[in-house]
Amino acid sequence: MRIALLPLDERPVNVRLPAEVAAVAGAEVVVPPAGALPRMRVPGDVDVLGDWLVGQCLDPATDAAVVSLEMLHHGGLLPSRLSHDDLWSTLGRSQVLRTIRAARPSLPIAALSVVMRASDSYVADEEPEYWTLYGRDLHAVGADLHRSFLGEPTSGAGARVPHEARADFLRRRLRNHLVNLAALDLVADGVIAPLLVTADDTASRSAGSVEQAWIAHWSRALCRPEGSVVSHPGADEVSAVLVSRALGALDPRxxxxxxxxxxxxxxxxxxxxxxxxxxxxxxxxxxxxxxxxxxxxxxxxxxxxxxxxxxxxxxxxxxxxxxxxxxxxxxxxxxxxxxxxxxxxxxxxxxxxxxxxxxxxxxxxxxxxxxxxxxxxxxxxxxxxxxxxxxxxxxxxxxxxxxxxxxxxxxxxDAHAARRLLVGRVLEDWGYQAVVRTRLTGTLDPQAGEDPAADGRGDSYLARARRELAGLLERVSPGARLDRVTLPWRRSFEVEFDVRLPHDRPRGA
Missing domain, CATH: 3.40.50 (Rossmann fold)
Incomplete structure (x- = not known):
């Protein structure tokens, strides 16, 4: 089985994890060429990505597609928060999905979209530059918008945000919300199903949470059958979830x-x-x-x-x-x-x-x-x-x-693929995130943007991380080897590595 994936962005959790999940059931995931994908804040080439998706989906060897609307519309997750593309240009990029549906009426096409986040921090790594000055205040603006909609008292905590920054933040939110609403029309027309609209880094009172409520309202009104639109907390796991859904074609029970x-x-x-x-x-x-x-x-x-x-x-x-x-x-x-x-x-x-x-x-x-x-x-x-x-x-x-x-x-x-995925997740989620990264961060404050891998310290950080991870890997899987360790976005938050288990074939063999 082959699944075409237009991922949320280029990080391993969005490109590699879905492929690892598919491999457990003996299936293959294909993704666009690296040169077309985004590079953190730099958007991917939306024209090349759209053409790639059409080409893959019109190939009879492709059995299903999983499509990130952030990648299709904006060139990636971060560009969806940063770009100034107008609404009509952005919406026009959905036409490739209608083209695919017309050519292959029975091809399963699942889609994912993310409600734009408003990080409760002053870190601008993944946000507009003004986040370093007004990030937490803009998060409060969103919370007050939600409270106002519910008829609750507002805090006025975002009052110090300049008009220009507030307007930029809200207009981009409006554009992205309208794109999400338009995706419901794609579901209603039978172009995509299911659609997962998720929200990461949110709160019970936030701009994202009230937008989820509005999307839920319209999905109940427009989209049948029930379950064709799903909304819950999350983001980076959704491609893997939808890939696992597509695997149902291997066994319909x-x-x-x-x-x-x-x-x-x-x-x-x-x-x-x-x-x-x-x-x-x-x-x-x-x-x-x-x-x-x-x-x-x-x-x-x-x-x-x-x-x-x-x-x-x-x-x-x-x-x-x-x-x-x-x-x-x-x-x-x-x-x-x-x-x-x-x-x-x-x-x-x-x-x-x-x-x-x-x-x-x-x-x-x-x-x-x-x-x-x-x-x-x-x-x-x-x-x-x-x-x-x-x-x-x-x-x-x-x-x-x-x-x-x-x-x-x-x-x-594939028992070996399942074992490799298990060992990799334990080493990353326990070994790196909770142990090694925490130890190497020391007294630095990540929520203030302080990063032990920043400012030219990446090589030294990686060398220390690799040594410590290799020792922890031996505890998890004796005899396994750590082949490569990198920082995909040149910061300490996420890591990528290769684990070679005993009896693994060399790359390219």
Whole structure:
């Protein structure tokens, strides 16, 4: 099976992760040439990307397509927040989807779009330059717009933002919101289905959250059948989720995924940077993948290591119970023991288990990983994730679980690809995000834009990161080798590496 993917941007989570998920079921993902993709803030070539998509989709060898509307319309995720393209030029780029649908009426075309974020920070890496001066104030502007819509008192916290910056921010939001509404028309016309409209780095009161409500209103009015438009927290995991959905063509039987959480209240908590409880998000991610939420055992089990009741963020307010600050370590130990017990019981009963560790934002719970390694449970998992936001983590685990179920049913399951994906995620989400990156960041403040890999220090940072990751990899998978370590956006936030497992063939062989 071959799936054409127009990714959200060029980072590994949007290009490489979907391909790794597909490989678990023996399928192939093709992406545009690197030269056409964006380079962080520099947009991709929208004309070349549109032509590439048409060419791939008109090729009879292509069985399905997954299309990021940010890439199609703006040349990538960051360019969608930065470009000054007018509304009509932007909307016109959707015509390629109608061209494809006319030529291949039965080709599955799934699409993803992101509600424009308003980061609650003064870091302008992914935002307009004025974010360094007014970022948190503009986040407050969005929150007040939401409160005003709901008839709630407003704070007036964005009053110091100059008119020019406020107008630029709001007009770009308006353009992108109208593009998202126009995507509903593509669903109503049968051009794309499903459409996932997700929101990252948001809050219960924010510009993005009220826009999600407006999109939900119109999708209920226009789009049938139910479920053709899905909205929940997330972004970078969506391509992998939709790729896993496309894998259903290999075996049409429904995939059922059960959800378990050791903490009775855990699924009701809302994780940092999100606007819905993790239990709601988990169920929505399962449905978005084309699977169903199981009432009983199901074909696979998603175990959720619930958010810490008092929060924790490896790139912000450090977790209290992981040694960086004094705090109630006993509470963390109990949560670890309880989650490990649920995992062991399910594995011993023969379940295919995926672990979504959302206890903290931007990295794993190190105590849980240590416990699972000591009990020999990590290697028995079918999927694992603990990266960035809860939506990112939940979606990638759901996608991997689904790929495994379908691959086994279809006789196409690739155990080596599944093992490589598992080891890679543990090393990145635990080894890099929670351990190595945290250690190398030291006393720097990421929320103020301080980065240990910035200002010409990238080579030194990478050398230290590689040494530490190699040692941690030996704990996760003895005999595995770390071949390459890079920083895709030349900053410490994300990393890319190659893991060579025993019996891997050399590249190009």
């Amino acid at each position: 429904p995939v059922s995924i059960a959800v378990a959480c050791a903490d009775p209240l855990g699924l009701k908590r809302t994780a940092p940077y999100e606007n819905a409880p993790v239990g709601v998000g988990a169920a929505s991610q399962i449905r978005a993948s084309g699977s169903v939420v199981a009432d009983g055992p199901g074909d696979a089990l998603l175990v959720v290591h619930a958010p810490d009741p008092i929060g924790g963020d490896w790139r912000g307010r450090m977790p209290h119970d992981c040694g960086r600050e004094p705090g109630p370590a006993a509470r963390g130990d109990e949560a670890v023991r309880s989650t490990a017990a649920v995992i062991r019981a399910a594995l011993d009963a023969g379940a295919a288990v995926g672990l979504a560790d959302v206890r903290y934002a931007n990295g794993a719970d190190p105590r849980l990983v240590t416990e699972l390694l000591e009990q020999g449970l990590i290697e028995r998992l079918s999927a694992y994730a603990a990266w960035n936001t809860a939506g990112n983590t939940l979606g990638s685990v759901v996608a991997t679980l689904r790929a495994g179920v379908i691959g086994r049913r279809a006789g196409a399951f």
